[in-house]
Amino acid sequence: MIRSRRDFFRSLPGAAALPSSWVAFTRTLEAAPGIPDATNEAYWRMVQRQFPLEDGLIFLHAANVCPASRPVLDRYVEFLRDFEANPSFQNREKYDPLQERLRRKLAAVLGASADEIAVTRNTSEGNNVVAKGIDLKAGDEVLITDHNHPSNEASWKMRAKREGFVVRSVPVTIPAPGCEQLLDGIVRAVTPRTKVIAVTHVTNTTGILFPVKELADFARGRGIWMHLDGAQTFGALDVNVRAIGCDSYAASAHKWAMGPLEAGVLYVRSERIPELWPSIVTAGWSDRLVGARKFEVLGQRDNPRVVAFDAAVDFLQLLSMKNVEARMRLLANALKQKLREMPRVQLLTNLEPQLSGGVVKFRIRDADTRRAYDALWSRHRISGAMTPATTASNQEGIRLCPHIYNSLEQIDRTAAAVQELTG
Amino acid sequence: MIRSRRDFFRSLPGAAALPSSWVAFTRTLEAAPGIPDATNEAYWRMVQRQFPLEDGLIFLHAANVCPASRPVLDRYVEFLRDFEANPSFQNREKYDPLQERLRRKLAAVLGASADEIAVTRNTSEGNNVVAKGIDLKAGDEVLITDHNHPSNEASWKMRAKREGFVVRSVPVTIPAPGCEQLLDGIVRAVTPRTKVIAVTHVTNTTGILFPVKELADFARGRGIWMHLDGAQTFGALDVNVRAIGCDSYAASAHKWAMGPLEAGVLYVRSERIPELWPSIVTAGWSDRLVGARKFEVLGQRDNPRVVAFDAAVDFLQLLSMKNVEARMRLLANALKQKLREMPRVQLLTNLEPQLSGGVVKFRIRDADTRRAYDALWSRHRISGAMTPATTASNQEGIRLCPHIYNSLEQIDRTAAAVQELTG
Numbered sequence: 001m002i003r004s005r006r007d008f009f010r011s012l013p014g015a016a017a018l019p020s021s022w023v024a025f026t027r028t029l030e031a032a033p034g035i036p037d038a039t040n041e042a043y044w045r046m047v048q049r050q051f052p053l054e055d056g057l058i059f060l061h062a063a064n065v066c067p068a069s070r071p072v073l074d075r076y077v078e079f080l081r082d083f084e085a086n087p088s089f090q091n092r093e094k095y096d097p098l099q100e101r102l103r104r105k106l107a108a109v110l111g112a113s114a115d116e117i118a119v120t121r122n123t124s125e126g127n128n129v130v131a132k133g134i135d136l137k138a139g140d141e142v143l144i145t146d147h148n149h150p151s152n153e154a155s156w157k158m159r160a161k162r163e164g165f166v167v168r169s170v171p172v173t174i175p176a177p178g179c180e181q182l183l184d185g186i187v188r189a190v191t192p193r194t195k196v197i198a199v200t201h202v203t204n205t206t207g208i209l210f211p212v213k214e215l216a217d218f219a220r221g222r223g224i225w226m227h228l229d230g231a232q233t234f235g236a237l238d239v240n241v242r243a244i245g246c247d248s249y250a251a252s253a254h255k256w257a258m259g260p261l262e263a264g265v266l267y268v269r270s271e272r273i274p275e276l277w278p279s280i281v282t283a284g285w286s287d288r289l290v291g292a293r294k295f296e297v298l299g300q301r302d303n304p305r306v307v308a309f310d311a312a313v314d315f316l317q318l319l320s321m322k323n324v325e326a327r328m329r330l331l332a333n334a335l336k337q338k339l340r341e342m343p344r345v346q347l348l349t350n351l352e353p354q355l356s357g358g359v360v361k362f363r364i365r366d367a368d369t370r371r372a373y374d375a376l377w378s379r380h381r382i383s384g385a386m387t388p389a390t391t392a393s394n395q396e397g398i399r400l401c402p403h404i405y406n407s408l409e410q411i412d413r414t415a416a417a418v419q420e421l422t423g
Numbered sequence: 424m425i426r427s428r429r430d431f432f433r434s435l436p437g438a439a440a441l442p443s444s445w446v447a448f449t450r451t452l453e454a455a456p457g458i459p460d461a462t463n464e465a466y467w468r469m470v471q472r473q474f475p476l477e478d479g480l481i482f483l484h485a486a487n488v489c490p491a492s493r494p495v496l497d498r499y500v501e502f503l504r505d506f507e508a509n510p511s512f513q514n515r516e517k518y519d520p521l522q523e524r525l526r527r528k529l530a531a532v533l534g535a536s537a538d539e540i541a542v543t544r545n546t547s548e549g550n551n552v553v554a555k556g557i558d559l560k561a562g563d564e565v566l567i568t569d570h571n572h573p574s575n576e577a578s579w580k581m582r583a584k585r586e587g588f589v590v591r592s593v594p595v596t597i598p599a600p601g602c603e604q605l606l607d608g609i610v611r612a613v614t615p616r617t618k619v620i621a622v623t624h625v626t627n628t629t630g631i632l633f634p635v636k637e638l639a640d641f642a643r644g645r646g647i648w649m650h651l652d653g654a655q656t657f658g659a660l661d662v663n664v665r666a667i668g669c670d671s672y673a674a675s676a677h678k679w680a681m682g683p684l685e686a687g688v689l690y691v692r693s694e695r696i697p698e699l700w701p702s703i704v705t706a707g708w709s710d711r712l713v714g715a716r717k718f719e720v721l722g723q724r725d726n727p728r729v730v731a732f733d734a735a736v737d738f739l740q741l742l743s744m745k746n747v748e749a750r751m752r753l754l755a756n757a758l759k760q761k762l763r764e765m766p767r768v769q770l771l772t773n774l775e776p777q778l779s780g781g782v783v784k785f786r787i788r789d790a791d792t793r794r795a796y797d798a799l800w801s802r803h804r805i806s807g808a809m810t811p812a813t814t815a816s817n818q819e820g821i822r823l824c825p826h827i828y829n830s831l832e833q834i835d836r837t838a839a840a841v842q843e844l845t846g
Contacts, residue, residue: 052504052507052508053508053509054508054509057509057511059509059510059511061510061511061512064510064512064723065510065723066510067507067508067510068507073503073504073507077500077503080496080500081475081496083684084475084490084491084496085475085476085477085490086476086477086480086482086806087482087484087487087488087489087490087806088480088482088484088800088806089484089487089806089808090800090806121544121685121721121722122721122722122723123722124703124705124706124721124722124723125703125721125722127705128702128703128704128705132555132702135585149705149706150704150705150706150707150708151703151704151705151706151722154704154705154708155703155704155705158700158701158704162558162700252722252723254723260725261506261723261724261725261726261727261728262544262685262723262724262725262728277581277585278581279551279555279702279703280547280548280551280574280578280702281551281573281574281577281578281581282547282550282551282572282573282574282577282578283547283572283573283574284573285573285577298544298545298547298548299544299545299546299547299548299574299675300487300488300545300547300675300677300684300685301684301685302683302684302685303684304684305684305685377511377513383509383510383511383512383513385512
């Protein structure tokens with residue numbers, strides 16, 4: 001996943017043709033001095049201070065919601081007060097260029113072109129736009145896995161019920177046996193009627209990182225639309241959608257990207273954009289909208305939120321996605337290693353970097369999961385999730401997801417708290 | 424439109440079975456002393472101070488966006504900071520009951536039952552849920568008018584293009600010749616294949632108030648789904664959806680209701696709820712969700728926004744919708760009367776209360792509309808809209824929409840500014 005910064009900028013399409021403000025922005029990044037690496041605790045303590053989290057809280061709930069950083073929150077409130085003091089068209093003229101700036105930044109972060117980016121409201125919306133927008137007829141097949149999030153599963157199934165196509169779900173084994181086996185499971189379920197493969201980049205259930213590049217290669221060769229739910233990778237891993245080769249990718253600002261609530265991104269590969277119908281059409285919508293903009297005409301938006309999302313992307317760029325991923329992985333690995341050493345703990349997430357991201361899930365054998373989860377909160381103020389069993393391979397367990405605002409010391413305290421529960 | 428407060432509370436379904444906190448809230452309102460009426464300038468000057476609008480700005484743009492009141496904004500920022508300081512599930516447990524409280528209040532304001540209310544993000548979303556969610560087959564007809572907003576027009580047309588049913592658009596005459604003629608125009612366009620009539624309560628184009636009760640009576644008798652775009656009536660008129668008898672009604676918080684951005688309401692009549700498919704399905708969605716809740720499972724929401732919307736509804740209740748409508752009409756009528764007296768001004772909105780609401784549109788004969796619109800802003804800081812010609816009967820013009828945060832003195836200054844342009 002990690003590419004060098006040089007590769008990152010080399011991969012940008014038509015850099016010379018970009019607007020000057022954008023070029024200036026990328027140059028600033030290029031010229032920045034070396035960023036302290038994932039092990040520099042002094043640097044990461046400074047990063048930690050950028051988040052308005054309560055003292056004493058050990059927040060390990062990134063797979064659900066991350067806190068917005070202070071720069072994001074302050075920018076949001078500043079623009080919101082300005083908007084509400086003067087909601088005239090004239091005072092709001094600034095927002096179109098700001099939304100275009102955000103689009104260019106999101107494109108740069110994800111390795112796409114700006115015209116392939118729509119600014120949505122969350123992953124669920126993006127997944128549903130794709131699930132509703134691809135033309136499918138009776139007899140067509142959509143392939144998902146049994147670890148997909150409901151927005152990339154129930155969405156397809158509801159439409160299938162209404163329109164009569166088929167949704168087939170591939171069972172996933174936990175822990176994941178390997179990239180080849182994951183790929184194989186899906187490839188073997190493909191039939192000549194398969195029109196869509198809709199999978200999850202990193203699952204919210206147990207944190208499997210899917211071999212998405214290989215899967216996209218396979219799908220592309222057969223003309224199958226490959227959709228990727230990026231809820232657990234955008235802002236967590238250094239994702240490059242063009243390098244992956246998927247047809248669409250949906251993500252949220254409010255999770256790992258540490259942006260505002262109800263903001264999100266939908267990438268649709270340029271060649272596929274004409275094939276996808278938008279979900280909402282309203283004022284401002286037109287057949288002549290360029291690229292993925294047609295998927296984001298959603299009625300009156302919270303424009304200040306777009307500026308807040310822009311501040312979140314700036315913050316990611318300031319850290320560099322390479323370093324965000326490295327630091328997040330350092331913390332997640334530390335947690336997984338400690339959990340793995342506990343005899344009564346069953347780690348439900350893979351250890352291998354090619355099979356995992358930032359989602360960490362485990363269960364305590366012969367223990368009441370609900371009671372353990374509640375004790376982590378009430379005794380130690382550790383925020384995580386208790387995730388239910390959804391399939392034979394997705395057991396009930398506790399999900400703890402560290403991100404860059406956490407410290408190694410918090411990981412130690414968390415491990416000690418779990419140890420206490422198993423004692 | 425205006426009903427007595429006694430009727431309002433009498434109409435509430437099963438008031439005795441409501442939770443005690445809600446009963447207490449309604450009792451407080453019942454016990455409140457007489458509210459100063461629409462002509463009490465001292466009272467309305469106090470209301471005006473509740474809005475954070477810039478000094479010197481004459482904001483007449485309610486049909487597009489209204490400012491949120493200070494109570495709404497402050498509540499929003501307070502809950503947002505709390506959310507971001509601790510986004511744990513545990514700290515967010517409060518939001519489900521708060522969303523249910525909002526649902527009950529919206530139901531009370533609109534004369535619905537709580538189970539018929541979904542908390543959406545804006546009118547466009549609500550209109551699109553209905554336009555996408557009703558089962559229609561090739562040959563079926565949907566009837567709209569040529570003054571519908573694009574979210575209640577392009578939405579139907581796009582789906583029709585994809586699925587092969589027919590959208591018929593009824594032309595509207597400006598000024599509206601009368602309620603009977605408006606009703607007649609639609610009734611005469613109905614055929615045995617008409618499955619939906621989707622109209623606008625008050626149009627954003629020229630401000631026609633449609634005879635929606637009569638239309639709903641007609642539609643109900645024929646099993647036709649009647650959908651109402653309430654963008655220009657929710658928070659402006661004392662709307663009672665049950666008294667109207669429509670099947671669905673969509674509106675926004677950010678317009679006349681003076682609530683937060685990207686919050687809205689969708690009413691679906693209980694008998695019709697099982698017939699309507701939701702647009703977005705994601706985590707938390709289930710076939711077993713009661714009533715209209717199935718239309719609001721949209722992925723991670725901005726929960727603090729729900730609390731801000733609640734504060735906006737409280738504020739409307741504090742004023743009473745009866746008085747909000749009366750004050751808004753007093754201001755709009757004052758503006759219309761003054762415009763009407765100017766020889767070069769052509770008023771494009773009806774004067775009759777049964778044919779108009781808060782939207783006021785006019786043009787200046789033999790004048791460049793763009794230049795006049797720009798002058799109102801640059802010389803007088805009057806915020807309105809220049810609305811383009813969309814149909815033969817919807818001419819280019821200037822739209823100025825006063826609401827309760829405006830004063831009679833601002834109306835006078837606005838009239839003088841228009842007079843100056845015609846001089």
